[in-house]
Amino acid sequence: MFVLEAKEIEKKFKKSQVLNNISFSISQGEVFGLVGLNGIGKTTLIKIILNLLLQDKGEVTIFSNPNTDLKSKSLIAYLPEKFNPSPFLKGREFLELSMGYYGLDYNSQEAEILCNQLGLKFEALDRRISNYSKGMGQKLGLISVFLTRAPLLILDEPMSGLDPSARIALKKKLISYKADGNSIFFSSHILADIEEICDRIGVIHEGGLIFEGSSKEFISKYPANSLEESFLSAINL
Structure with missing residues (x-):
């Protein structure tokens, strides 16, 4: 299949x-x-x-x-090329909303692990997305798709x-995600x-x-x- x-x-x-x-x-x-x-x-x-x-x-x-x-x-979990989440949300609120679409609860511990892996300070999740740089926003989007554990x-x-450095970290994470099947x-x-x-x-x-x-x-x-x-x-x- x-x-x-x-x-x-x-x-x-x-x-x-x-x-x-x-x-x-x-x-x-x-x-x-x-x-x-x-x-x-x-x-x-x-x-x-x-x-x-x-x-x-x-x-x-x-x-x-x-x-x-x-x-x-x-x-499926999807990250578009032009990722523009609502600037009025905090990073954590966006992740909670994203997990809700999949019927999942937001897991703070997993989010912290992913933040560390991708080089985003965990405290940044308590800030509004309007204060994020482009790189921080991209990392937030990547964290959201990995949290779903979607098979594709x-x-x-x-x-x-x-x-x-973030590109290297992402490549390692993608290889790890693939290793899980x-x-x-x-x-x-x-x-x-x-x-x-x-x-x-x-x-x-x-x-x-x-x-x-x-x-x-x-x-x-x-x-x-x-x-x-x-x-x-x-x-x-």
């Missing part, structure tokens, strides 16, 4: 074909990275997976259930706004991060999925010294 499966997804905006016949799957305990230039359709695909945007053709299943099914939604995380540019789907244009932690990648270019497989297989197909150089070769830049 696939944790996530997309079949022949197509999406057009006016006369522009953004996604064309996109198909891929993610297995349990796998980290899958979606790679592509900015504005190429990564976020559009994620919105379709989450049923936030209707595709023109194709279907998406989450744990073998249609992505329109409420049961599917309860198995969908993260759109999760490294956004993080300094180098969970699956992670995330998009990024930081190819070094993709290469380091992803079991497989999908490369989108000009509306199509031009590759699905491991980073090593991609570099073998487009010979180069790094995933970044292989990517540039694949898209003819």
Whole structure:
């Protein structure tokens, strides 16, 4: 059984074909990275997976259930690229609200552990989000998805706004989360991060999925010294 499966997804905006016949799957305990230039359709695909945007053709299943099914939604935790929680809430209040959506109680001890892991001062949760920096807000969003313990995380540019030490901490946490049998789907244009932690990648270019497989297989197909150089070769830049 696939944790996530997309079949022949197509999406057009006016006369522009953004996604064309996109198909891929993610297995349990796998980290899958979606790679592509900015504005190429990564976020559009994620919105379709989450049923936030209707595709023109194709279907998406989450744990073998249609992505329109409420049961599917309860198995996913999502962090958008532009994470903007209410500035009037305190960090702790946001986490309590987020857990409530899943029918879970807020666990202060787990939140403190995650704060320490991701480099956010635990006391910051008692401050209003309006006083957070971009990096602090991103860490709060990441803490919220990890607290759900959802078996599938969908993260759109999760490294956004993080300094180098926080990026390292997040990569360690993602690897740990995967080790517990969970699956992670995330998009990024930081190819070094993709290469380091992803079991497989999908490369989108000009509306199509031009590759699905491991980073090593991609570099073998487009010979180069790094995933970044292989990517540039694949898209003819």
